[in-house]
Amino acid sequence: MTRLLFAVGVFALTGNIPIYSITHPSPAIEPLVINTPFVSPENRAYENSVALNLPVAVETYAGYEAEPLPSTKIGKWYLHTIADGETLDSILQPLSLTTNTQELLKHPDVKKELATLKAGKKLLVQVNNQRVEQLIYATGRHKAFITVRQSSGYSGKWDESFEEQSKQVAFVIRNPLHEDAAKAGLPSSITRQLVKIFKNDVNFRRIRVGDQVGVIFEGYYYQSERIYTGTVLAAEFIHRGEAYQRVRFLADSKKPLYLKLDANLEMKKVAFNRLPLNGGRLSSGFGMRDHPVLRKRRQHSGVDIAAPRNTPIYATGDGKVRFAGYKGSYGNTVEISHGDGIRTRYSHMSKHKKDLSIGATVKKGDIIGYVGSTGRSTGNHVHYEFLKNGKPQNPQQVKLPMKGVLSAGKMKEFKWLVKRMSNRLLKLRDNAAIDRDVGRQFGG
The missing domain is CATH 3.10.450.350 (Nuclear Transport Factor 2; Chain: A,)
Structure with a gap:
């Protein structure tokens, strides 16, 4: 019997003998009848909800409605x-x-x-x-x-998303100033400001390779883009081995001034502009020259600056009009007395300003006339003289007078600003020096 059961088990495992299972029948199941009408899942969710009357959500961008910003x-x-x-x-x-x-x-x-x-x-x-x-x-x-x-x-x-930042750039001059400034990442508007700031310190016609520039300026950023370049905050120009530094400061006059960083002295500003034109070309310098009309070698008591006819001529300093009219070989001329024995002369004008009369007060930068070629002249230009106690001085080299601009309270405020800005300018100077040394090493 045991052998028979073993044989049946083996055949069952090998699939040669079919195996049947025996089940007992269950009692009959009555169908379940639900008298509630059918409700879909969607309708059921709706029936179980309550209207909340919530406001409609509007997608926003940077705090504004989904409409993109300009x-x-x-x-x-x-x-x-x-x-x-x-x-x-x-x-x-x-x-x-x-x-x-x-x-x-x-x-x-x-x-x-x-x-x-x-x-x-x-x-x-x-x-x-x-x-x-x-x-x-x-x-x-x-x-x-x-x-x-x-x-x-x-x-x-x-x-x-708005931010006001101060940026700084330093570089060594190897090419024309505007080219090196652009390569260093300096906006053109800042380069133009630098020329104005240092016009009484630096002779921009004689800039040479190796001069250094460091500048700190303000920029305005919105949506991660620079939208506006502001003004120079502080700058240094090392020209022919001498360092000139200026810092922007709001003095008592409420007008921003660019002052030297020597905070141990009562701050002063240059009382005169170097030349009476914005632009122009120096056509004849101060000293002995061959006169273009007389064809003789004579002393030239001023400088000639060529410019298009009717280019505005500006007073180089504060003063009072001493003469305004026609003056022989000088042509239409204006003379201004500035005090302390200083007098300036502007000649060969096409005309002087209409409301200019003897005794009238003028400020530095006021228009006093327009470029012309009246008198003994060969072309449109202004002849400019700077006289000290009646003796002509070279307008391009004379040491220009200074005048104080700060009160005691503003002086204290200025010293704090100088301390902060001078440290930053010194670091920029080091950066420019590294740039110069690298340029030498690699033949730049």
């Missing part, structure tokens, strides 16, 4: 530092915009922030096709109220 690169950006009593309307009026102030201030949030502006804060305006695209009211280096134009009108909010 590009920062279209049109042009303007920067304005707000003065006492200025309003949004008075600031925007010179821009000749089609956008009016009422349109800008229609949104209550915008009106709340821009109806009254704080003096000393900054306003950046993006204009495209005479229309305001964006307006930034900057109350801090990282704090600003941004107003943007959208299809529904202007809206605004406080935004952290």
Whole structure:
């Protein structure tokens, strides 16, 4: 019997003998009847819900509705530092915009922030096709109220995507100044400012290879883009081995000045501009020369600067008009007395300014006449003389007088600024020196 069971098991495993299972029948199951009507899952969810009347969510971008912000690169950006009593309307009026102030201030949030502006804060305006695209009211280096134009009108909010930064660049001159400045990443507007700042210290016609420049300037950034390049904050120009440094400071006059960094002395500024034209070409220097008309060798008591006819001529310093009229071989001439025995003369004008009369007070930079070729002259130019106690001096080399500009309180404030900026300028000088040494090593 045991052998028979074993054999049956083996055959079953090998599949040669079918195996059947025996089941017992279950009692009959009655069908379940549900008298509730059928409800789909969707309807069931609806029946179990309650209307909450929630507001519709609107997707936003940088705090504004999903409509994309205007590009920062279209049109042009303007920067304005707000003065006492200025309003949004008075600031925007010179821009000749089609956008009016009422349109800008229609949104209550915008009106709340821009109806009254704080003096000393900054306003950046993006204009495209005479229309305001964006307006930034900057109350801090990282704090600003941004107003943007959208299809529904202007809206605004406080935004952290604005930033005011100070940038710094240092380089050694090996090519023309504007080329090396551009290669170093200096905006062209900053290069032009440097020329104006150092025009009384550096002879830009005699810049040589090896001169060094270091500059700290402000830049304004929005949506990670530089939207505006501001002004020079501090700069150093090492010219022919001598270092000239200037720092921007708001003095008692409320007008920014670029002052020397010698904080141990009462700060002074140059009382005169070196030359009476913005631009022009030096056509004849000071000293002995062959006279272009008389054909004789004679002393030239000033300098001649050639420029197109009717180019404005500016007073080089504060003073009073001593003479205004026609003066023989000098042609139309203006003479200004500046005190301390100093007198300046401007000759060969096409005409002098109409309201200029003897005894009239003029300020440095005032227009006093226009380039011409009156008198003994061979072409349009201005003949400029700088006289000390009646004796002609070389206008390009004479040591220009200085005058004080700071009160005691402002002097203390200035010393703190000098300490901070001088350290940064020294580091920039080291950076430029490294650049110079690397250039020598690799033949630059």
